[in-house]
Amino acid sequence: MxxxxxxxxxxxxxxxxxxxxxxxxxxxxxxxxxxxxxxxxxxxxxxxxxxxxxxxxxxxxxxxxxxxxxxxxxxxxxxxxxxxxxxxxxxxxxxxxxxxxxxxxxxxxxxxxxxxxxxxxxxxxxxxxxxxxxxxxxxxTIAGRTASAALAVIDPGPGDTVLIGGAGGGVGVFAVQLARIAGARVIGTGSAASAGFLRDLGAEPVAYGDGLADRVRALAPDGITAALDLHGTETVEAARELGVPDGRICTIAAQVDGVPAANGANATPGDLIEIARLVASGRLRxxxxxxxxxxxxxxxxxxxxxxxxxxxxxxxx
The missing domain is CATH 3.90.180.10 (Medium-chain alcohol dehydrogenases, catalytic domain)
Incomplete structure (x- = not known):
């Protein structure tokens, strides 16, 4: 450096x-x-x-x-x-x-x-x-803690299909990879220009904006089971339209009645140490x-x- x-x-x-x-x-x-x-x-x-x-x-x-x-x-x-x-x-x-x-x-x-x-x-x-x-x-520290805290709310695992809004941002790059490590399928929202970037992280890209729920439904006809909204409320609204219960939706940047919110203060030091270990081992970049x-x-x-x-x-x- x-x-x-x-x-x-x-x-x-x-x-x-x-x-x-x-x-x-x-x-x-x-x-x-x-x-x-x-x-x-x-x-x-x-x-x-x-x-x-x-x-x-x-x-x-x-x-x-x-x-x-x-x-x-x-x-x-x-x-x-x-x-x-x-x-x-x-x-x-x-x-x-x-x-x-x-x-x-x-x-x-x-x-x-x-x-x-x-x-x-x-x-x-x-x-x-x-x-x-x-x-x-x-x-x-901040992005890793925030992603860990948000994922702890929805608890993804094998068999889950998780929709992550704002997947290419600072928190999103951690959330996508950690959800994939947990065994979940991940669909990530972003711009058309970010599609390749999201694929490299392990997410299936979908364009944000009007009609998001319809585009997600086409990608996952069997439905999604959990969602993170890392930007605003668009992903929350799409997840609700697709039948995801509020308890398996989480926000970090907006407050939505009935939907849990998380921030880095909710994570534990152990979460951050594990993220550093995953980086050191090459499993998370x-x-x-x-x-x-x-x-x-x-x-x-x-x-x-x-x-x-x-x-x-x-x-x-």
Whole structure:
């Protein structure tokens, strides 16, 4: 992986926001490097993956407050890198260990400090398995947790035919493959241009838009048994029309009366560790759609926020 200029001692490049808004409010600043205290580790970040939640929760003051954010704020949650400081009382981690995890709205920086008592996607670290590069490791936490939590609701297995709406997005690439690993048949919605991409993931592509239920019925005349809507409500509506009970439908980006919703907080650390193992073994792959240096954070955020990218967007540090 091409590396950016390494930070000076005591200084960290970090993305900062002085106002809530879109990609235009993102700036790269030199800030004092954070230091690891008791029970904490400091990670020299090598890659940070972007997710829709990054720009959603920093778009306005009300949403930011619900996530406990205040100005000035950082940006990005998924990270991967190498431990370079270990605080008193820390066990199981040493300087030089490769790690990945979550650092809520502060991952796009040269250094992040992780409090190991956190135990959530907002504050966690896991050893990066051999065979998983840092760019890939930096994409796993939010999308992997969210896909695992959503699949736990519908519990796919052999004999199931699962309809996944938004199958080519950041969460979709995990959900499709995990459902296939569980033994289910997967039909994934996307644009006509994404059909080949979805087939490569293991899904049978179907175009989204008006008439979705009819197109799914033609692909699966014996019916579908479960559905994930990873974008809005279109897939929910089609699944209901095709007779799927609400208990086997799940959303992540919309609330629908009677339909369960899931997010990454509902997953367990064990889910994420298993995903990393699947990546290391070659059974699950994470398509990297684009990489950017930290200096191009605005361009990267614009691409990710467009919601048409296939796979993940990663910042190299």
């Amino acid at each position: 091409a590396q950016s200029v390494r930070p000076q001692a005591g200084v960290s490049r970090a993305v900062r926001l002085d106002a809530w808004g879109g990609p235009e409010v993102l700036d790269v600043r030199d800030v004092p490097a954070p230091q690891a205290g008791p029970g904490q580790i400091r990670v020299r970040v090598t890659a940070a993956g972007l997710n829709p939640m990054d720009w959603i929760m920093t778009a306005d003051a009300g949403t930011a407050a619900r996530f406990g954010l205040s100005l000035p704020a950082g940006f990005g949650t998924d990270y991967a890198g190498v431990i370079d400081q270990v605080g008193n009382g820390v066990t199981g981690f040493e300087p030089g260990d490769r790690v990945f995890g979550g650092a809520l709205s502060r991952a796009v920086a040269d250094f992040v400090v992780i409090d190991l008592s956190g135990g959530t996607a907002a504050e966690e670290a896991h050893h990066t398995p051999d065979g998983v590069d840092d760019r890939t490791a930096a994409t796993l 994470v398509p990297i759609a684009a990489t950017f240096p930290i200096a191009e954070i605005r361009r990267a955020a614009e691409l990710q926020a467009g919601r048409h990218v296939r796979g993940k967007v990663v910042i190299d540090l």
